[in-house]
Amino acid sequence: MKKNIGKLLSLTFTISILLLVVFVTTKNDATLVDEIEFNNVDFENIQYANIASNVKAFNRTAFTPKLGKTFTGFKEALGFKESQNDYFRVNQFGYLGKYQFGKSTLKVLGIHHPQYFLSNPELQEKAFIANAQRNKWVLRKDIKRFNNKYIKGVKVTESGILAAAHLAGPGSVKKFLRSYGEQGFADANGATIKYYMKKFSGYDTSLIKPLKKVKVKYESA
Structure with missing residues (x-):
């Protein structure tokens, strides 16, 4: 019985060591991949891509003055x-x-x-x-x-x-x-x-003053 328990503990310890090695290796590989990808990033293109994206977003919500009923x-x-x-x-x-x-x-x-x-x-x-x-x-x-x-x-x-x-x-x-x-x-x-x-109901046209005789003054080319 004691011999079996010893074998079981030994096997458990071996498995633990293997799992630890796999974990460390995977982590290092992931870090390496991250570093490679990070070093190869084209920040200039990303910057312009973001600007282009913002322009497209601006165009979709183009500024329109809210003139209302003025x-x-x-x-x-x-x-x-x-x-x-x-x-x-x-x-x-x-x-x-x-x-x-x-x-x-x-x-x-x-x-x-x-x-x-x-x-x-x-x-x-x-x-x-x-x-x-x-x-x-x-x-x-x-x-x-x-x-x-x-x-x-x-x-x-x-x-x-x-x-x-x-x-x-x-x-x-x-x-x-x-x-x-x-x-x-x-x-x-x-x-x-x-x-x-x-x-065209309800606009404020109070700025228009009624005039009986009105002529537009201008100089033609």
Whole structure:
């Protein structure tokens, strides 16, 4: 019995020694592999890879200014609807620029050089403001009368009225309001006064001051 116990203890000790040797060897090999891999790392490429990854992440969440319901938000949203904010666009009906002005409206504003207008973003912004001022003057009584009321299920607001006037002209908007939506309007693309009133509702257009006669001053090339 004692002899068997001795053999068992001897075998256990031998196995323990073998396991220890395997463990130390494996650990040393792993350390060696780590050192080899570490020494062969291309840190420069990793750096640029990280930058590229960050750029891709930035592009996926590209910065967009939150303009909200400000006046800038109003004109940028309207410009996007008209032309995707493309100052140099001319549509199939000859409407020009970011806000898709017709030549007849430009003449009313004192702009008689359509090609120069198309090439001049600053002039286009001035024309937008001037046209909004003129429309607000023409529709001032209707803005006061119908603001915050509902027509055809759409809440009427000043910004919605001005956007609709940009689309259809102040005369058509006046008819729409005073007929409580019975006299409508649709442009060649099917856009309606009702749609524009709803889409551009609730923006702050208080910066636009109503002016009866407004001309855009500019010097053509």
